[in-house]
Amino acid sequence: MSNKAADHARLIDVELDETISRSTPDIEHERAVAIFDLIEENSFRPVNDDGSGPYTLKLSLAERRLVLAIARADGDPVVTHILSLTPFRRIVKDYYLICESYYDAIRSSTPSQIEAIDMGRRGLHNEGSQTLMDRLSGKIEIDFNTARRLFTLVCVLHWRG
Template identity: 80%
Template sequence: MTASDARLIDVELDDTIGRSTPDVEHERAVAIFDLIEENSFRPVSDEGTGPYKLKISLVESRLIFAISRESGDDVVTHILSLTPLRKVIKDYFLICESYYDAIRASSPSKIEAIDMGRRGLHNEGSQALMDRLGGKIDVDFDTARRLFTLVCVLHWRG
């Protein structure tokens, strides 16, 4: 498999997620766009070739990654417990709310301080997700960051 084949060409979030606030919808759209534009993604067990499509769902506190080929043929589905990610997701939600509030009413220095904390928590969650995917799906850190944003969108109703 070439490096150009080890990538996602489509990402879909489960239909049951519904719509959220404009801020959350913006985060979702940007993360999906950025993810499709540049990513490194390869199911470890796949002997075939990519590129891949990914459908992300959340069922009973489990994260479902359903991976298929460009043709639509199923490759593998991974079901991951979200328990190891719960605390960082909760903390990330809290700081995002503070950040969005600050954008509307705070000084640039306060916004910058909150954003630094937000990025730090985002990195922590991204690394935790990357660790959870270890041995199942090979991703680089930037891909893990965008996937973490999408995992958060699954939780965040706004």
């Protein structure tokens, strides 16, 4: 992909609509950080689009499904995809459990124990990212690093604190 095409195959804004309930200030902060990281560096292009991005993404929830409404920078709608969150339920639950273990370990464990837990945490994050890429295959072209950032956002949407 040329640099000019790469400049257009990206997200420039991510919005959470009112169906995603607001939460504690800490969780809202984590959501804002996840959105910032995603916008800061990503590769994102709806399949079968002529590439006239950059794009905006509005996320909402409908009946335990994640709705991804993609539009151009000027607001012109491109496509909407709906993903079941069921395939992510176990991964997100396990990811939060291992994150809790990691934060507990930081306080009292040896560096090698912390590293082992962190490797497990990264492994689960990679599994969730790959699952997301697989679920978006044929719908949205994203690279693995973008999938990782988007999976982080999916995780913090689930986080209840």
